[in-house]
Amino acid sequence: MxxxxxxxxxxxxxxxxxxxxxxxxxxxxxxxxxxxxxxxxxxxxxxxxxxxxxxxxxxxxxxxxxxxxxxxNPSQSCAEADSIARRQLHQVEQRIKRLQALKKELKRMVAECDGDSVAECKVLEVLRDHAECLTEHDGIGA
Amino acid sequence: MxxxxxxxxxxxxxxxxxxxxxxxxxxxxxxxxxxxxxxxxxxxxxxxxxxxxxxxxxxxxxxxxxxxxxxxNPSQSCAEADSIARRQLHQVEQRIKRLQALKKELKRMVAECDGDSVAECKVLEVLRDHAECLTEHDGIGA
DNA sequence: GATACAAGCTACAGCAGATAGAGGTTCAAG
DNA sequence: CTTGAACCTCTATCTGCTGTAGCTTGTATC
CATH class of the missing domain: 1.10.1660.10 (Multidrug-efflux Transporter Regulator; Chain: A; Domain 2)
Known part of the structure; x- marks a missing residue:
């Protein structure tokens, strides 16, 4: 206990x-x-x-x-689990992609930033682009 | 504008x-x-x-x-950026690992669940294990 | 210029998901 | 049988939004 x-x-x-x-x-x-x-x-x-x-x-x-x-409730049909799984899978893949881009940039920063100015640090750029996330919301806009 | x-x-x-x-x-x-x-x-x-x-x-x-x-403030030293980057990097890597485990299991579910019972769905198991996250908190406990 | 109406504004309430503190009680080791 | 860490309830507070009410602005059309 x-x-x-x-x-x-x-x-x-x-x-x-x-x-x-x-x-x-x-x-x-x-x-x-x-x-x-x-x-x-x-x-x-x-x-x-x-x-x-x-x-x-x-x-x-x-x-x-x-x-x-x-x-x-393990005896019920798997259909619902499947639907939940599908719903989450795409999101999970998107998150992995972004995290990997971020990881790469963080690594580059840690490797290169030895007294240089922040002007060289591109963490912001790597997460700035919104072209690839347009499917998640309303589209291309004005 | x-x-x-x-x-x-x-x-x-x-x-x-x-x-x-x-x-x-x-x-x-x-x-x-x-x-x-x-x-x-x-x-x-x-x-x-x-x-x-x-x-x-x-x-x-x-x-x-x-x-x-x-x-x-791009003119300041990169030391702080580096420290922030280091702080985040480990976390990001951990998240990627877990998301990949989850992705694998979600994929398996979507592929295999065709009317079977939930007893076969192991999404819970894949996120249940806490052995690998002990470094993040107090340790092994009682 | 008049009008219509979507989109904007402020202000404030409420929700999700915790986290902290006060003030008191329990349990297990010595 | 004492002591103190760990537990209890209750309530308040925090973060990160989201929604609603009631009103105003901007643009497109007549």
Missing amino acids: LAIGTLSRRTGTKVQTIRYYEEIGLMNEAGRTAGGQRRYFEKDLDRLAFIRHSRQLGFSLDSIRELLDLSD | LAIGTLSRRTGTKVQTIRYYEEIGLMNEAGRTAGGQRRYFEKDLDRLAFIRHSRQLGFSLDSIRELLDLSD
Whole structure:
């Protein structure tokens, strides 16, 4: 049986945040000791780790909730999971692309910036271009 | 001269959000028409695009502010830019790794889930493991 | 020039996702 | 059986937006 602080340490989640996740129904209500303290199983830790990693990757709590619901009801059809997966896949690929461009530029900066002026640092340029993100919103505009 | 709605359309940013960025000092105060409407230059659009892309990649407004400040003061030493770059690089690499694991699993799901039960879907497992993220927080715990 | 109406304005409320602090209680090691 | 870290609830605050109300401006058309 794990205390809330153990989950906190092992997932890098603030104790308050774990309680918050319980409050909004993302985490199941934890069992309690006679004195009222929360106690968890390994599976709760796994669930929390999943939530945290998903958050770090930019999933909303609602998306995460969807995925957790699927996991909680393993007998239902996979069609919904598939639709969720498809919805996320394109986004994930886009994020990887941008992060790789950014990584390249950050590396170049770290390698080259040794007292030079910032005029040589092109981090801003690498994320400035918006030609490739037009599909995500209204289009080419004026 | 571009109206706020044009910036909004071309960067996929809500009009209110642009005004919010001005309010908190991320965007420069825009010039105004005689009637009080904001008018922008191309450079403002670039700046906004940079902010949005950075946000999509998970940078905080404070991080973005730092980078923009560097860009606004190109004559200062690159040492700070380098430190910021280093700070972000590791994080970016971690994110790419996780996103790639997730992408792989999402692809597998889309390919394989054709009416099977969710028991076969391992999206949760792929993000469950927390062994590789221990360096980011307090360590191994109890 | 008059008119229509989309797009702009300010001001303020509300939401998502936490995070912090006050003030008090529990539990386990010594 | 004490002590102190870790737990509890409750409430307030923060970040990063987003929405609404009520009003004004700018442009296109008659």
